[in-house]
Amino acid sequence: MDFWQVVESRHSVRDFSNEPLARESIERVLHAASLAPSVRNSQPWRFHVATGVSRVRVGAVIAQTTAHIAEYMSVLGPELYELTLKWFSELGGAPAVIGVSIVPAEDELESINTLLSTGTAIENLLLAATAEGLAACNITFLKWVTADLESALQVSADRRIIAVIAVGHPGELPGTFPPKNVDIADWLD
Ligand SMILES: Cc1cc2nc3c(=O)[nH]c(=O)nc-3n(C[C@H](O)[C@H](O)[C@H](O)COP(=O)(O)O)c2cc1C
Known part of the structure; x- marks a missing residue:
């Protein structure tokens, strides 16, 4: 796949097949994440890869969020609510769940820099x-379960989990993908 094929065919996929995920595949996507730009080349991210027994433990923690999703019923609507419950209960059978942690920054600029840097690494991983x-x-x-997640992912005490990434071989793909607004720039002379 060339660059544009990769960028244009990346979608958030929430259903995974039973095909085992090779450790080398995970290593390659992590390698892409490691090459991302970061403020002062600080590379503030850490990726916590849960497979096997730890994946099961992490899944059980994430499933606890379903107790809170009802609060979002009015935002989600009934259909998306059911899908969201199922997604957070099972993570689409993803064989690997990768936690992403940072050391929280003291001041606002550093916090922005840390989060943006880590976002670039996540996108590199998703594209890879x-x-x-x-x-x-x-x-x-994940706000209700971050402490439990940090424990399940054995994250050191100074770090906070800000995201998890479910990864695997694709299962059923949705018929349509979320529309994108391509008119995103204001051009100034
Ligand atoms: C910062 C961020 C947070 C997200 N959080 C969630 C989430 O909690 N649950 C989820 O199912 N998808 C989550 N997503 C995926 C988005 O829903 C998805 O990117 C968006 O709907 C556009 O779809 P696409 O990724 O297929 O282009 C998140 C994406 C980003 C970038």
């Missing part, structure tokens, strides 16, 4: 997953 023929979805709707 697409290039590898893998499926992935970034998840941040």
Whole structure:
């Protein structure tokens, strides 16, 4: 796949097949993340890869969020609510869940820099997953369970989990993908 094919075919995929995920594949997508730009080349990210027993533990923690999703019923509507419950209960059967952690910054600028830097690394990972023929979805709707997640992912005490990424081989793809607004720039002479 060339660059544009990768960028244009990356989607958040929430259903995974039973095909085992090779450790080398995970290593390659992490390598892409490691090459991302970051403020002062600080590389503030750490990726916590849960497979096997730890994946099951992490999944059980994430499933606890479903107790809170009802609060969002009016925003989601009934259909998306059901899909969201199922997604957070099972993570589409993803064989790997990768936690993403940072050391929280003291001041606002550093916090922006840390989060933006880590976002670039996550996007590198997501694009690399697409290039590898893998499926992935970034998840941040985790505020109720972050402490439990940090424990399940054995994150050191100074770091906070800001996202998890479900990764695997694609299962059923949705018929349509979220529309994109391509008119995103204001041009100034
Ligand atoms: C910062 C961020 C947080 C996200 N959080 C979630 C999430 O908690 N749950 C989820 O299912 N998808 C989550 N997503 C995926 C978005 O829903 C998805 O990117 C968006 O709907 C556009 O679809 P696409 O990725 O297929 O282009 C998140 C994406 C980003 C970039």
